[in-house]
Amino acid sequence: xxxxxxxxxxxxxxxxxxxxxxxxxxxxxxxxxxxxxxxxxxxxxxxxxxxxxxxxxxxxxxxxxxxxxxxxxxxxxxxxxxxxxxxxxxxxxxxxxxxxxxxxxxxxxxxxxxxxxxxxxxxxxxxxxxxxxxxxxxxxxxxxxxxxxxxxxxxxxx
Numbered sequence: 001x002x003x004x005x006x007x008x009x010x011x012x013x014x015x016x017x018x019x020x021x022x023x024x025x026x027x028x029x030x031x032x033x034x035x036x037x038x039x040x041x042x043x044x045x046x047x048x049x050x051x052x053x054x055x056x057x058x059x060x061x062x063x064x065x066x067x068x069x070x071x072x073x074x075x076x077x078x079x080x081x082x083x084x085x086x087x088x089x090x091x092x093x094x095x096x097x098x099x100x101x102x103x104x105x106x107x108x109x110x111x112x113x114x115x116x117x118x119x120x121x122x123x124x125x126x127x128x129x130x131x132x133x134x135x136x137x138x139x140x141x142x143x144x145x146x147x148x149x150x151x152x153x154x155x156x157x158x
Contacts, residue, residue: 025109025112027050028047029045029047031123033046034046034087036084039082043089045124046082046090052086053109054109060079061104066145075095077104078090078093099119112134113131
């Protein structure tokens with residue numbers, strides 16, 4: 001009986017591990033506090049890489065894409081590594097006025113990931129964020145920015 005239970009636990013552990021590895025490389029976003037790094041308490045948000053065997057080797061970058069007074073803008077992001085490997089903070093280095101989405105992209109061990117994170121009046125909007133197993137396309141970025149500027153996203157997490 002005990003042996004059967006142990007075999008089930010071992011099998012379940014392997015199954016969960018296999019599912020986690022099959023999920024592939026992706027991002028998980030959260031409040032700056034999630035970085036567990038005091039230096040980033042004023043960041044726009046934190047992100048953690050998932051499905052990366054060597055998170056310290058992940059390459060993360062992106063742009064803030066915005067519409068300010070009818071003019072399209074693009075600002076290179078400042079993505080700062082935290083003290084824990086695979087955890088980063090995104091500094092809000094884009095202007096506070098206008099509508100903005102953050103376009104993240106990254107690579108890890110030959111795999112790619114992307115995300116579009118809308119920014120609302122109160123911070124990033126987790127519920128409207130989109131995650132991809134590749135960099136986001138220009139059309140996806142434009143659609144998210146258009147939805148944000150039309151008020152299809154509300155709130156924020158800050």
